[in-house]
Amino acid sequence: MNELTVRVPGKVMLSGEYAVLYGGSSALCPVSRYLELSEAPQNPTTSYPPTLEAALREEISIPAFKNIPIIDYKSLPPLQLNDDQFYHLSGNKIRQKLGIGSSAAQVVAGVVYRLKLSGIKTEEYATEIFTIASQIHQKLQTGIGSGADVAVCSFQQPILFEKQESGWNSNPLNLKWLKGKLNLVWTGSPANTRELVPIFTEWAQANNPNTKKQLSQLVQSSHLLADAFQAESLALLNETWRDFVAQMLLCSSEAGLPWRSEIHSELEEWAARHNCLAKPTGAGQGDMILILGDAPLEELDYLTISVV
Numbered sequence: 001m002n003e004l005t006v007r008v009p010g011k012v013m014l015s016g017e018y019a020v021l022y023g024g025s026s027a028l029c030p031v032s033r034y035l036e037l038s039e040a041p042q043n044p045t046t047s048y049p050p051t052l053e054a055a056l057r058e059e060i061s062i063p064a065f066k067n068i069p070i071i072d073y074k075s076l077p078p079l080q081l082n083d084d085q086f087y088h089l090s091g092n093k094i095r096q097k098l099g100i101g102s103s104a105a106q107v108v109a110g111v112v113y114r115l116k117l118s119g120i121k122t123e124e125y126a127t128e129i130f131t132i133a134s135q136i137h138q139k140l141q142t143g144i145g146s147g148a149d150v151a152v153c154s155f156q157q158p159i160l161f162e163k164q165e166s167g168w169n170s171n172p173l174n175l176k177w178l179k180g181k182l183n184l185v186w187t188g189s190p191a192n193t194r195e196l197v198p199i200f201t202e203w204a205q206a207n208n209p210n211t212k213k214q215l216s217q218l219v220q221s222s223h224l225l226a227d228a229f230q231a232e233s234l235a236l237l238n239e240t241w242r243d244f245v246a247q248m249l250l251c252s253s254e255a256g257l258p259w260r261s262e263i264h265s266e267l268e269e270w271a272a273r274h275n276c277l278a279k280p281t282g283a284g285q286g287d288m289i290l291i292l293g294d295a296p297l298e299e300l301d302y303l304t305i306s307v308v
Contacts, residue, residue, distance in 0.1 A: 004116055005038035008109045010086055010100030011152045012184055012307055013282050014290060015229070015244060016161075016222040017259075018200050018251070020146045022215060024222035026161045027173055027229045028152040029307055031100055031184065033085035037109040040080035051103045051140055052081060055110025058136050064128045071117045079113070081106070088186060088303055097190045098303075099287025103140075104149035107133045130154035130170075144197050160226050175308045177232045182307035183297055184281070184288045187263040191286035196257060203255030214251050221247040238277060241292065245279045252284070259284030267302075271295060 009030035016026025037052070048056065056079075060070045086102040087095040111133045115122050122129060133154055134147040148161040151170050158173040175182065204215050225240040252259035260268075264280050267289050271278035276293030290307070291297075297304045 003039045004113070005036055006109050006113045006116065007034045007036050008105040008112070008153055009034055009156055010098070010102075010105060011149055012100060012288060012290065013148065014182070014307070015225045015241075016148075017248060017280070017282060017284065018197075018204075019218045019222035019244075019248075020148055020161065020163055021197075021201070022204060022219055023163065024219040025226035026146070026148045026222065027158070027226055028148055028161060029158040029173075029175060029182075030152055030156050031305055031307060033098075033100060033305065035086060035102065035105040035109055036082040037113050038080055038082075040078040043078045044080060048079070048081065049106055051106040051137070052110045054136050054140055055107040055133065056114065058132075060111070060114065060132055062128060062131060064125060065115075065118075065120065068118055068120060071114050076114070076117070081109075088188075096188075097287075098186055099191055099282055100305075101149045101153060104133075104137060104153045107137045107140075108150060108153040111136070126155045134168075141194070144194065144201075160230070173229060174232070175229070178292075179308045180306070181234075181293055183291050183295065184305040184307060185267060185278075185291060185297070185300060186288055186303040186305075187261065187267070187286050188302065189261065189263060189286035191283050193283040196259075196283040196285060199257045200252070200255050203251075203257070211254070214247075214254060218244075218247045218251050237292070241277050241279065248279075257284070261285050264289055267291070267300075270300075 010033040012029055012031055014027040016024050020026035057073045111129055112122050130151050134150045137150050146163040151161050152159055158175045160171045160173050162169045221244045225244045228237040228240040268278040271291050274295050276291055276295045278289055278291045281288045281290045
């Protein structure tokens with residue numbers, strides 16, 4: 001077997017948090033922090049993370065590869081996973097996750113590694129990779145999530161994503177017009193998506209006319225914000241950004257979900273003083289906060305990552 005290394009980027013959800021679970025639009029972008037999966041010099045002393053393990057073991061059976069024998073788990077060489085760039089090492093040497101999609105990147109890396117080892121030119125099969133990886137990820141998450149994180153890790157480019165009754169829809173998104181104006185700041189507090197999403201889901205599924213109205217407004221707001229990214233209008237992006245955040249805060253408050261944390265509020269106030277906007281990303285409560293505008297990031301004592 002030929003040695004190879006697979007690199008998969010992290011991701012950020014720019015917009016559409018929670019709304020994407022109910023037909024809303026989400027804008028996502030890969031970030032320049034990478035997970036690497038490569039052949040190990042010897043058998044690992046610890047087991048693979050569950051998400052990677054599932055990707056390496058799952059049977060791959062889709063029409064595009066029906067005539068290609070896909071390497072199975074028993075035929076794989078020993079592998080090593082380097083995901084250091086998905087974590088922050090605190091002062092007391094404790095690794096804390098940044099919230100840039102480690103589980104999505106792991107499952108994509110596992111699928112891509114097996115396909116490459118089977119002789120497949122994976123750069124030609126991003127849609128198929130997403131199909132396989134999202135099925136594995138959904139199974140592990142017991143149905144929680146939209147698949148958006150797996151999509152952006154699979155396509156490895158900015159995308160607009162929608163979850164639909166018949167499946168999903170993904171289109172490329174140009175963000176070059178925002179170069180230097182979109183940055184992530186780590187809050188220093190990891191969030192737990194698996195705990196937060198069920199809280200929102202319980203509220204959203206309640207048979208309550210007011211809930212349905214608020215959820216509908218959130219979904220519509222997510223579409224408008226996605227349209228603003230496509231329109232390449234900073235004024236429109238500012239307006240729809242504010243509206244989506246307001247709708248998200250209203251819904252999360254009704255759901256009893258702590259989407260905005262104290263550090264989010266502090267960073268939003270700091271951004272406002274510099275004529276910038278800020279919002280939580282993903283499940284909220286911690287992880288990253290997204291800042292839009294020409295912010296003097298050098299003033300902050302936090303880890304920052306450029307999005308574009």
